[in-house]
Amino acid sequence: MKPVPEDAPEALRALVGQPVTQIDTPAAVVDLDLMERNLALMASWCRVHDLRWRPHAKMHKCAALARQQIAAGAVGVCVQKVSEAAALAAQGVRDIFITNEVVAPAKLAHVASLARILQGLGGRLAIAVDSAEGVAGLAGAMGRQENSIDVFVEIDVGQGRCGVPPGPAAWELTRRVLAQPALRFAGLQAYQGQAQHLRSASERSAAITRAAQAVRIARAEIEDQGVPVELVTGAGTGSFPLEVATGLWGEIQPGSFLFMDADYARNEPLPGTPRFRQALYIRSQVISRGPGHAVCDAGHKAHAIDSGLPDVLLTPGQSPLRYANGGDEHGVLRCVEPDGQLPAVGDTVWLIPGHCDPTVNLYDWLIGVRGGPNHGVVEKLLRVDTRGCMT
Amino acid sequence: MKPVPEDAPEALRALVGQPVTQIDTPAAVVDLDLMERNLALMASWCRVHDLRWRPHAKMHKCAALARQQIAAGAVGVCVQKVSEAAALAAQGVRDIFITNEVVAPAKLAHVASLARILQGLGGRLAIAVDSAEGVAGLAGAMGRQENSIDVFVEIDVGQGRCGVPPGPAAWELTRRVLAQPALRFAGLQAYQGQAQHLRSASERSAAITRAAQAVRIARAEIEDQGVPVELVTGAGTGSFPLEVATGLWGEIQPGSFLFMDADYARNEPLPGTPRFRQALYIRSQVISRGPGHAVCDAGHKAHAIDSGLPDVLLTPGQSPLRYANGGDEHGVLRCVEPDGQLPAVGDTVWLIPGHCDPTVNLYDWLIGVRGGPNHGVVEKLLRVDTRGCMT
Numbered sequence: 001m002k003p004v005p006e007d008a009p010e011a012l013r014a015l016v017g018q019p020v021t022q023i024d025t026p027a028a029v030v031d032l033d034l035m036e037r038n039l040a041l042m043a044s045w046c047r048v049h050d051l052r053w054r055p056h057a058k059m060h061k062c063a064a065l066a067r068q069q070i071a072a073g074a075v076g077v078c079v080q081k082v083s084e085a086a087a088l089a090a091q092g093v094r095d096i097f098i099t100n101e102v103v104a105p106a107k108l109a110h111v112a113s114l115a116r117i118l119q120g121l122g123g124r125l126a127i128a129v130d131s132a133e134g135v136a137g138l139a140g141a142m143g144r145q146e147n148s149i150d151v152f153v154e155i156d157v158g159q160g161r162c163g164v165p166p167g168p169a170a171w172e173l174t175r176r177v178l179a180q181p182a183l184r185f186a187g188l189q190a191y192q193g194q195a196q197h198l199r200s201a202s203e204r205s206a207a208i209t210r211a212a213q214a215v216r217i218a219r220a221e222i223e224d225q226g227v228p229v230e231l232v233t234g235a236g237t238g239s240f241p242l243e244v245a246t247g248l249w250g251e252i253q254p255g256s257f258l259f260m261d262a263d264y265a266r267n268e269p270l271p272g273t274p275r276f277r278q279a280l281y282i283r284s285q286v287i288s289r290g291p292g293h294a295v296c297d298a299g300h301k302a303h304a305i306d307s308g309l310p311d312v313l314l315t316p317g318q319s320p321l322r323y324a325n326g327g328d329e330h331g332v333l334r335c336v337e338p339d340g341q342l343p344a345v346g347d348t349v350w351l352i353p354g355h356c357d358p359t360v361n362l363y364d365w366l367i368g369v370r371g372g373p374n375h376g377v378v379e380k381l382l383r384v385d386t387r388g389c390m391t
Numbered sequence: 392m393k394p395v396p397e398d399a400p401e402a403l404r405a406l407v408g409q410p411v412t413q414i415d416t417p418a419a420v421v422d423l424d425l426m427e428r429n430l431a432l433m434a435s436w437c438r439v440h441d442l443r444w445r446p447h448a449k450m451h452k453c454a455a456l457a458r459q460q461i462a463a464g465a466v467g468v469c470v471q472k473v474s475e476a477a478a479l480a481a482q483g484v485r486d487i488f489i490t491n492e493v494v495a496p497a498k499l500a501h502v503a504s505l506a507r508i509l510q511g512l513g514g515r516l517a518i519a520v521d522s523a524e525g526v527a528g529l530a531g532a533m534g535r536q537e538n539s540i541d542v543f544v545e546i547d548v549g550q551g552r553c554g555v556p557p558g559p560a561a562w563e564l565t566r567r568v569l570a571q572p573a574l575r576f577a578g579l580q581a582y583q584g585q586a587q588h589l590r591s592a593s594e595r596s597a598a599i600t601r602a603a604q605a606v607r608i609a610r611a612e613i614e615d616q617g618v619p620v621e622l623v624t625g626a627g628t629g630s631f632p633l634e635v636a637t638g639l640w641g642e643i644q645p646g647s648f649l650f651m652d653a654d655y656a657r658n659e660p661l662p663g664t665p666r667f668r669q670a671l672y673i674r675s676q677v678i679s680r681g682p683g684h685a686v687c688d689a690g691h692k693a694h695a696i697d698s699g700l701p702d703v704l705l706t707p708g709q710s711p712l713r714y715a716n717g718g719d720e721h722g723v724l725r726c727v728e729p730d731g732q733l734p735a736v737g738d739t740v741w742l743i744p745g746h747c748d749p750t751v752n753l754y755d756w757l758i759g760v761r762g763g764p765n766h767g768v769v770e771k772l773l774r775v776d777t778r779g780c781m782t
Contacts, residue, residue, distance in 0.1 A: 026782070058720070104416065161679070285494065287491070288521050300749060328748055329471045346495070361692055391415045
């Protein structure tokens with residue numbers, strides 16, 4: 001059952017030092033100049049706002065990038081799955097928050113073990129809870145060691161997914177956490193995921209106003225019992241200046257800002273948001289030409305389409321192109337303008353994925369380039385350490 | 392740059408001999424009884440129709456299943472990518488057809504090398520072409536060795552993606568193939584992918600009638616020049632009895648029949664089609680409960696949604712549930728009936744993926760179980776050998 005390490009040759013699709021024009025296709029290419037610019041923008045925004053910043057590593061899935069974010073000032077990272085936390089911890093990430101519910105006993109045993117290991121290394125593990133079953137299971141797995149895992153009570157701030165309602169249920173669950181010696185009540189997890197993709201700034205603002213009201217209610221329920229809520233954490237790339245403006249959130253969790261995607265590009269910018277730029281591309285090649293269309297070798301096995309189809313990057317000398325779904329393995333390209341010129345068989349076409357997180361999840365390696373998509377050079381290969389981490 | 396074989400522990404999510412109820416979630420589970428029934432149905436259908444049968448391995452992506460299909464009577468398998476062909480060949484699959492266009496010189500060098508190796512082992516490699524550039528590139532990569540790769544001229548039978556038009560262009564490209572000593576003209580690739588997912592049997596029938604007309608035109612163009620078309624190959628799970636009924640196709644390429652999916656289940660059955668049954672499931676767990684909904688741990692990182700959301704398997708004692716998109720990591724479950732009962736935190740929910748091929752691509756291992764989703768036992772782990780094979 002030992003797996004054959006067959007992805008080693010896959011890494012040979014791009015060698016450090018090769019020109020970008022020699023990267024085999026399709027490939028996920030990160031423009032390191034733009035990525036580092038995005039990172040610096042976020043770091044300085046958080047410094048200016050005196051804010052804890054814990055980027056969501058479910059987006060980039062790379063331990064090397066998590067470490068780079070922490071070196072730039074992030075307090076740690078978020079993940080969604082226990083297996084993601086384990087993979088990042090194995091690669092030197094020491095402060096990890098699982099912003100999700102975990103209830104399976106086998107997973108909770110893994111959480112408890114990881115929490116102790118990280119604590120022993122001077123780091124920490126945190127986790128969200130939203131049910132009595134979750135608290136009891138976590139406490140059972142942790143055993144008697146005091147305060148050895150940070151627990152955030154997740155409240156539903158309007159998404160209608162996970163989280164307890166912000167009223168009395170928030171206190172009821174907090175009380176259960178406080179009753180368990182092994183668990184340390186660390187505050188509230190309050191993330192409005194749907195708000196990230198509302199197109200107009202005013203819609204996003206209204207959604208975060210409602211989320212803030214939920215946070216105020218939950219906080220009052222808990223603090224009225226004499227228990228301080230030391231931290232409210234949440235917020236994503238599409239909304240974080242709104243959460244911060246309320247003064248309620250003390251830590252933000254944006255992930256996508258580092259790479260960006262076509263979906264975020266369709267959002268009306270919020271006043272006061274740094275202008276993050278697209279840094280993740282799919283390099284693809286035209287493999288077929290038909291009457292009125294060209295076909296590239298990147299279908300939805302090469303980029304996620306849950307948030308819509310990719311945009312085609314307009315490069316010098318190319319006519320504007322529109323991407324149509326050609327199935328798992330193909331993209332169908334047509335000219336936007338009637339007098340546009342289709343690319344020829346063999347030509348390169350750069351795609352901007354609809355959604356960054358699940359696109360990254362399709363690749364074992366991201367290819368980091370310096371000097372842009374047309375004249376750059378491969379600088380490093382980034383292993384996607386939590387690719388496929390489901391559990 | 393050597394990758395750490397971190398997916399070994401992932402395999403431990405299910406151990407051979409464990410009950411299905413202990414498989415960690417989310418997981419891709421194959422009901423081996425139903426899969427083998429589907430395989431036997433297809434094998435006997437092809438025997439009865441005296442038909443060559445070359446299943447598309449882009450669906451299951453497992454060398455073990457490719458070998459099992461060949462043992463059951465398939466002449467070989469199809470793939471879409473050079474890297475898939477290499478990964479399957481490495482695991483003992485000897486007769487492979489790349490049903491797609493390849494034009495990059497580095498890839499064509501790989502194709503040529505693989506063709507020679509397989510020929511030396513008594514096997515063979517075939518590939519599709521639809522452009523003069525593709526033929527010239529392939530011939531250049533193959534060098535002087537005679538007839539060492541089978542080449543199928545792909546014609547567009549109505550999908551509007553790859554393939555030359557069936558008229559004079561089909562002969563023009565065939566002529567180019569014939570002019571290259573290293574290439575053996577093996578026939579026509581004629582696949583109508585869009586037809587597979589037309590819901591009504593009559594729509595699919597009309598699409599395949601048009602595809603057959605394209606095949607007749609292309610064949611006449613070529614045979615009028617004195618060159619026999621020895622084989623027409625194509626057809627998928629949704630349409631293959633229609634292609635076979637025309638008498639034009641001598642080889643069929645269905646892949647999905649082995650596992651099936653929610654999208655194929657929505658098709659009106661064709662008269663004369665074997666009744667394939669759903670054999671691939673995602674095992675998920677409820678991790679959160681809200682007012683009127685439950686949340687499971689399988690979002691679109693755990694199943695592909697390009698062909699729609701998954702169906703929820705109705706299991707004894709559970710009320711019918713509807714799945715709504717909850718993002719990458721969550722599914723939101725609601726009762727179909729007003730008096731239905733939602734599953735509790737910790738309960739198992741089985742999903743039927745919308746589309747099998749890209750769902751399999753999200754997993755390193757498929758978990759093969761015997762005895763059904765509720766009382767079965769893990770019999771074997773199937774490594775997804777071509778998972779992530781993009782190039």
